[in-house]
Amino acid sequence: xxxxxxxxxxxxxxxxxxxxxxxxxxxxxxxxxxxxxxxxxxxxxxxxxxxxxxxxxxxxxxxxxxxxxxxxxxxxxxxxxxxxxxxxxxxxxxxxxxxxxxxxxxxxxxxxxxxxxxxxxxxxxxxxxxxxxxxxxxxxxxxxxxxxxxxxxxxxxxxxxxxxxxxxxxxxxxxxxxxxxxxxxxxxxxxxxxxxxxxxxxxxxxxxxxxxxxxxxxxxxxxxxxxxxxxxxxxxxxxxxxxxxxxxxxxxxxxxxxxxxxxxxxxxxxxxxxxxxxxxxxxxxxxxxxxxxxxxxxxxxxxxxxxxxxxxxxxxxxxxxxxxxxxxxxxxxxxxxxxxxxxxxxxxxxxxxxxxxxxxxxxxxxxx
Amino acid sequence: xxxxxxxxxxxxxxxxxxxxxxxxxxxxxxxxxxxxxxxxxxxxxxxxxxxxxxxxxxxxxxxxxxxxxxxxxxxxxxxxxxxxxxxxxxxxxxxxxxxxxxxxxxxxxxxxxxxxxxxxxxxxxxxxxxxxxxxxxxxxxxxxxxxxxxxxxxxxxxxxxxxxxxxxxxxxxxxxxxxxxxxxxxxxxxxxxxxxxxxxxxxxxxxxxxxxxxxxxxxxxxxxxxxxxxxxxxxxxxxxxxxxxxxxxxxxxxxxxxxxxxxxxxxxxxxxxxxxxxxxxxxxxxxxxxxxxxxxxxxxxxxxxxxxxxxxxxxxxxxxxxxxxxxxxxxxxxxxxxxxxxxxxxxxxxxxxxxxxxxxxxxxxxxx
DNA sequence: TTGTCAATAAATCAATCCTGTTGACTAATG
DNA sequence: CATTAGTCAACAGGATTGATTTATTGACAA
Numbered sequence: 013x014x015x016x017x018x019x020x021x022x023x024x025x026x027x028x029x030x031x032x033x034x035x036x037x038x039x040x041x042x043x044x045x046x047x048x049x050x051x052x053x054x055x056x057x058x059x060x061x062x063x064x065x066x067x068x069x070x071x072x073x074x075x076x077x078x079x080x081x082x083x084x085x086x087x088x089x090x091x092x093x094x095x096x097x098x099x100x101x102x103x104x105x106x107x108x109x110x111x112x113x114x115x116x117x118x119x120x121x122x123x124x125x126x127x128x129x130x131x132x133x134x135x136x137x138x139x140x141x142x143x144x145x146x147x148x149x150x151x152x153x154x155x156x157x158x159x160x161x162x163x164x165x166x167x168x169x170x171x172x173x174x175x176x177x178x179x180x181x182x183x184x185x186x187x188x189x190x191x192x193x194x195x196x197x198x199x200x201x202x203x204x205x206x207x208x209x210x211x212x213x214x215x216x217x218x219x220x221x222x223x224x225x226x227x228x229x230x231x232x233x234x235x236x237x238x239x240x241x242x243x244x245x246x247x248x249x250x251x252x253x254x255x256x257x258x259x260x261x262x263x264x265x266x267x268x269x270x271x272x273x274x275x276x277x278x279x280x281x282x283x284x285x286x287x288x289x290x291x292x293x294x295x296x297x298x299x300x301x302x303x304x305x306x307x308x309x310x311x312x313x314x315x316x317x318x319x320x321x322x323x324x325x326x327x328x329x330x331x332x333x334x335x336x337x338x339x340x341x342x343x344x345x346x347x348x349x350x351x352x353x354x355x356x357x358x359x360x361x362x363x364x365x366x367x368x369x370x371x372x373x374x375x376x377x378x379x380x
Numbered sequence: 381x382x383x384x385x386x387x388x389x390x391x392x393x394x395x396x397x398x399x400x401x402x403x404x405x406x407x408x409x410x411x412x413x414x415x416x417x418x419x420x421x422x423x424x425x426x427x428x429x430x431x432x433x434x435x436x437x438x439x440x441x442x443x444x445x446x447x448x449x450x451x452x453x454x455x456x457x458x459x460x461x462x463x464x465x466x467x468x469x470x471x472x473x474x475x476x477x478x479x480x481x482x483x484x485x486x487x488x489x490x491x492x493x494x495x496x497x498x499x500x501x502x503x504x505x506x507x508x509x510x511x512x513x514x515x516x517x518x519x520x521x522x523x524x525x526x527x528x529x530x531x532x533x534x535x536x537x538x539x540x541x542x543x544x545x546x547x548x549x550x551x552x553x554x555x556x557x558x559x560x561x562x563x564x565x566x567x568x569x570x571x572x573x574x575x576x577x578x579x580x581x582x583x584x585x586x587x588x589x590x591x592x593x594x595x596x597x598x599x600x601x602x603x604x605x606x607x608x609x610x611x612x613x614x615x616x617x618x619x620x621x622x623x624x625x626x627x628x629x630x631x632x633x634x635x636x637x638x639x640x641x642x643x644x645x646x647x648x649x650x651x652x653x654x655x656x657x658x659x660x661x662x663x664x665x666x667x668x669x670x671x672x673x674x675x676x677x678x679x680x681x682x683x684x685x686x687x688x689x690x691x692x693x694x695x696x697x698x699x700x701x702x703x704x705x706x707x708x709x710x711x712x713x714x715x716x717x718x719x720x721x722x723x724x725x726x727x728x729x730x731x732x733x734x735x736x737x738x739x740x741x742x743x744x745x746x747x748x
Numbered sequence: 749t750t751g752t753c754a755a756t757a758a759a760t761c762a763a764t765c766c767t768g769t770t771g772a773c774t775a776a777t778g
Numbered sequence: 779c780a781t782t783a784g785t786c787a788a789c790a791g792g793a794t795t796g797a798t799t800t801a802t803t804g805a806c807a808a
Contacts, residue, residue, distance in 0.1 A: 024792085043758055052794055057760060059792095074801095080757025081801040163712065215607055217677075229677060231599070238679025239583055240714065248712035249676040250669055252620035256676075256709050301618055305673045308617040309585075309597060311606025341624050344531065344616035346608065392767085411783055423768050425785060442776095448782025449776045 020066060021093070021154055021372045026051060027059055028375045031068060032233075034088055035113075035206070039072055041083030060086055067152075068092040068112070088113050093154045093372070096143070097364030098136050098183075099196065100160040102167075102223050104276045105132055107139040110365035114207035116358070118143050123276075126170055129177045136183055155189045155368025159199035159360045161224065162242075192367035194237075196220075198244050199363025200355070201228020202235045204316055206366045206374070209354040213313045217306045217348075219246055219299055220359065221319030221329065225261040227302075231310065234376055249302045257302050261295035263321065277357070278322040288325070296332030303333065304340050307348045318353025320360075326352055388434065389461070389522055389740045394419060395427055396743045399436060400601075402456055403481075403574065407440055409451030428454055435520075436460040436480070436741075456481050461522045461740070464511070465732030466504050466551075467564065468528040470535075470591050472644045473500055475507040478733035482575035484726070486511050491644075494538055497545045504551055523557045523736025527567035527728045529592065530610075560735035562605075564588075566612050567731025568723070569596020570603045572684055574734040574742070577722040581681045585674045585716075587614055587667055588727065589687030589697065593629040595670075599678065602744055617670045625670050629663035631689065645725070646690040656693070664700030671701065672708050675716045686721025688728075694720055 023031070026049065033048050034040055040048070046056045063069040063086075070089045074082040092112035099106040105127060109118040120139050124131060140156070147153070164174040180193040194202070201218035204210070218228040227246030229236040236243045247258035259265065267273050269291060270283050281288075303315040317330045334350045355362060370377045391399070394417065401416050402408055408416070414424045431437040431454075438457045442450040460480035467474040473495060477486040488507050492499060508524070515521075532542040548561035562570070569586035572578070586596040595614030597604040604611045615626035627633065635641050637655050642648060649656075671683040685698045702718045723730060738745045 026792090041758075046758095053759065054761085054795085055793055076802070078757080079755075079803045081759070081799095083758060213607065231604070236599070236678065239581065239681060240679050242713060243677065243679035245676045245679070245713050247676075248710065250672050250708055254709060256711060258712075302673070304618050305670070306677055308613045308615075309611065309674055309677060310604065311608050311611040311613070313607060340618055341622060342616065343534075343624060344626075345610060345613050394767090409783075420769055421784065422770085422786085426768085444777070446782080447778050447780080449774095449784070451783060 021152075023068075023373065024059075025375055026055070027063060027068075028373055028377065030056070030059055030063065031088070031373050032375055034069065034086060039085035039087035041075070041085050043083060045086070090115070091151070093152050093369070094147070095154055095365035095368050096140060096156040097361045097366075098156060098158045099199075099361040099364050100127055100132060100158070100164075100179075101196075101276065101360075102126070102161075103273075105135055106361050107136060107143075108361045108365060109143050110362060112369075114362065116362070118146075119361075126167070127164070127174075129173050129179070129182075132179065133182060140187070153189050154372050156183065156187065156191045157199065157364035157367030158183070158191065158193040159196040159364035160193065161226075162195050190368065190371070192371060194241070194363075194367060195226060195244070196222070196360045196363075197224075197226025197247065198228045198235065198237075199367065200226075200318060200353075200359035201230065201244060201316075201363065202366045202370060203355050203359045203363030204318065204353050205230050205233070205235060206369060207355070207362050210316075210351060212316065212351075215310065215312055216314040216316055217246070217303065217310075217312050218244075218316045218318065218353070219261075219303070220353075221261055221263065221295070221317070221321055221326075222360075223262060223264050223320075225258045225295075229306070229310070234374070235370065246302055246306075249305065251298045251301050257298050260298040263319075265295075266291045276320075281322050281325065289328075292325070292328050292332050296329060296336045299329070299333045300336035300340055303348060303350070304337060304342060304345070308345050311345075312348050313346075314349045314351055316351050316353045318356060318359055320357050323356065326356070389520075391436075391741065392427075393743055394423070395431060395436075396741055396745065398424070398427055398431065399456070399741050400743055402437065402454060407453035407455035409443070409453050411451060413454070458483070459519065461520050461737070462515070463522055463733035463736050464508060464524040465729045465734075466524060466526045467567075467729040467732050468495055468500060468526070468532075468547075469564075469644065469728075470494070470529075473503055474729050475504060475511075476729045476733060477511050478730060480737075482730060484730070486514075487729075494535070495532070495542075497541050497547070497550075500547065501550060508555070521557050522740050524551065524555065524559045525567065525732035525735030526551070526559065526561040527564040527732035528561065529594075530563050558736065558739070560739060562609070562731075562735060563594060563612070564590070564728045564731075565594025565615065566596040566603065566605075567735065568594075568686060568721075568727035569598065569612060569684075569731065570734045570738060571723050571727045571731030572686065572721050573598050573601070573603060574737060575723070575730050578684070578719060580684065580719075583678065583680050584682040584684055585614070585671065585678075585680050586612070586684045586686065586721070587629075587671070588721075589629055589631065589663070589685070589689055589694075590728075591630060591632050591688075593626045593663075597674070597678070602742070603738065614670055614674075617673065619666045619669050625666050628666040631687075633663075634659045644688075649690050649693065657696075660693070660696050660700050664697060664704045667697070667701045668704035668708055671716060671718070672705060672710060672713070676713050679713075680716050681714075682717045682719055684719050684721050686724060686727055688725050691724065694724070 042056045046053045069086045072085040076082040090113045095110045097108045106121040165171045180191045184191040197220040200220040214233045225247040228244040410424045414421045437454045440453040442452045444450040463478045465476045474489040533539045548559045552559040565588040568588040582601045593615040596612040
């Protein structure tokens with residue numbers, strides 16, 4: 013009865029399905045939604061009325077020119093909900109405010125030698141407070157997502173402080189919305205799934221080449237987390253030679269060979285071309301191997317390659333992976349299509365923000 | 381209103397969930413079902429009344445001895461529904477009638493040099509007709525499932541007749557129930573999931589060692605088929621050395637080394653022990669490799685090994701796989717538990733019968 | 749060229765149905 | 779008599795159904 017209906021985030025499965033369809037296919041008229049969901053037109057009328065009232069959908073200009081009554085496409089309301097994303101990296105921590113259609117509205121970042129719990133907490137708390145202050149009271153923040161590499165303490169003794177530090181729980185203290193945390197490579201996959209600009213099948217594997225190689229698995233249009241929240245650990249997949257994917261197809265491996273560390277943006281990658289070419293060739297062999305493994309196991313039609321790497325490198329990596337895959341034996345399976353991701357360096361922070369989005373707005377997202 | 385309600389096979393998701401719970405956990409009182417499903421006791425009362433009326437559940441003897449009103453456990457009605465399974469093999473075609481609790485009620489088989497479409501059709505049609513004749517008119521046959529290796533024509537030129545032959549469609553002609561067809565290794569997995577006697581997690585990978593090695597994937601308690609119905613093609617997974625799992629861990633490989641073919645039962649496996657030991661060692665390396673790949677990809681806690689092999693061989697294979705897996709690098713993942721399957725040679729035919737069962741009685745099964 | 753009307757399609761109204769919940773209640777036991 | 783299993787009756791939410799309204803294009807006759 014009161015106006016706090018505006019804060020209702022507990023959408024039904026059918027409401028989620030409608031929002032998800034509009035997110036993926038763009039503005040849709042009610043009739044198309046009825047057809048796509050299998051619900052009756054009447055149900056769509058009721059559900060969309062509620063979604064429009066609550067500010068999640070906008071009703072667009074009527075489309076004329078076809079036989080019959082003109083249709084009114086419904087699109088996502090950009091301010092329908094806002095999401096905070098926090099990305100922890102090796103050199104860089106980022107915080108972003110992302111709107112309902114995936115646009116980054118605020119972005120802050122901080123460089124460091126290595127991340128410390130205190131430093132990250134201070135950066136995040138201060139940044140979040142500043143962002144919250146700047147928002148109108150009617151803004152609806154659904155939650156905070158954190159993208160972080162797992163097992164930070166394996167990076168060296170100076171990272172021991174992370175061992176018993178529960179970043180999500182500590183940040184959740186005092187915040188009026190829930191906090192989610194996932195592996196950074198999984199969030200990159202989530203970002204491609206939810207905000208990605210490429211057309212992707214309902215099932216795909218996502219390979220993300222950053223300091224370490226990692227990945228994500230999407231089945232039936234949903235990011236697979238796994239019973240111990242460790243699915244999509246593609247970096248840990250075994251490859252021939254007694255190694256794992258991340259031993260080969262990681263930027264850290266390239267850095268070792270270059271003898272210097274690469275900056276957290278696309279500048280400064282210029283170096284001996286043959287070293288990079290060699291790294292690409294070896295990485296592609298490994299990527300093709302795990303891509304084919306995933307296909308045999310899951311009947312995946314597409315593999316997406318992305319990473320915190322320059323577009324030209326990503327392109328070369330994808331091309332080389334296609335070539336390498338053609339050389340591998342594939343009796344009994346169809347080799348998957350290899351495509352490039354669309355988000356590059358922004359994938360992980362966008363994916364962090366996508367965690368609360370998926371929880372509240374994607375079908376099957378709310379498990380709590 | 382009429383009595384043909386007895387033939388209603390279109391159960392709701394909640395009815396399916398109840399049957400699935402009873403199938404996996406054994407007889408359960410209504411209160412336990414309410415607790416497990418999250419439904420209200422009243423809803424369970426209504427749903428179970430309908431399931432009992434329709435002959436899917438039986439109400440057992442009341443259990444006394446605990447505080448409070450005694451409970452009446454509900455169990456699966458063995459005649460709740462019947463299922464036909466047809467298994468195509470290299471030397472043997474089998475047909476079985478399986479009841480609601482997974483008991484084989486009728487079994488017929490025929491040996492051949494190699495399967496031909498005509499021969500299989502004749503065997504199946506005649507066998508099915510005979511079985512149908514012998515049943516009381518009140519029996520309810522839900523469907524026929526077929527377990528067959530894919531790509532039969534790859535076996536040699538004498539198998540070319542299978543190339544354009546749609547066995548499922550041809551058998552469906554004239555049958556009053558639907559026909560399902562899957563890869564034989566996938567059906568073995570389905571059998572373990574639905575009729576298996578071992579306690580398994582909701583997610584596991586199933587490896588089935590028969591003439592060729594194959595497998596199945598279970599996620600969230602459901603057999604994964606894949607968009608092109610080729611998921612669980614574990615035999616096609618690449619392994620080190622430019623080969624695929626089925627090149628190594630197949631009975632056909634062992635037969636080549638023995639220089640003779642092994643019979644379609646557990647007799648006659650006696651041969652040079654060192655040849656079998658060598659085959660087991662190599663196979664275990666390959667099995668461990670793909671098991672670890674699957675775990676990295678999907679966060680699988682358990683791998684089941686089964687096959688058309690003697691129990692002792694299966695045991696040795698599982699043991700060797702555990703040992704081999706301990707040698708593989710597993711940074712960032714937890715090695716899965718390796719367990720033995722419980723169905724051995726009967727897995728594929730039971731799994732064939734489990735296809736219509738899953739379609740009509742498991743949650744999320746009916747997609748048609 | 750223009751007026752009229754059938755066909756088509758989008759969307760809604762009102763009534764109803766189905767499925768599940770709620771709260772009060774009965775039953776049987778240690 | 780506290781505890782647990784189970785049911786009865788009323789009700790609520792979310793969907794469907796079938797009739798109805800609205801807005802348009804396209805064909806055809808004047």
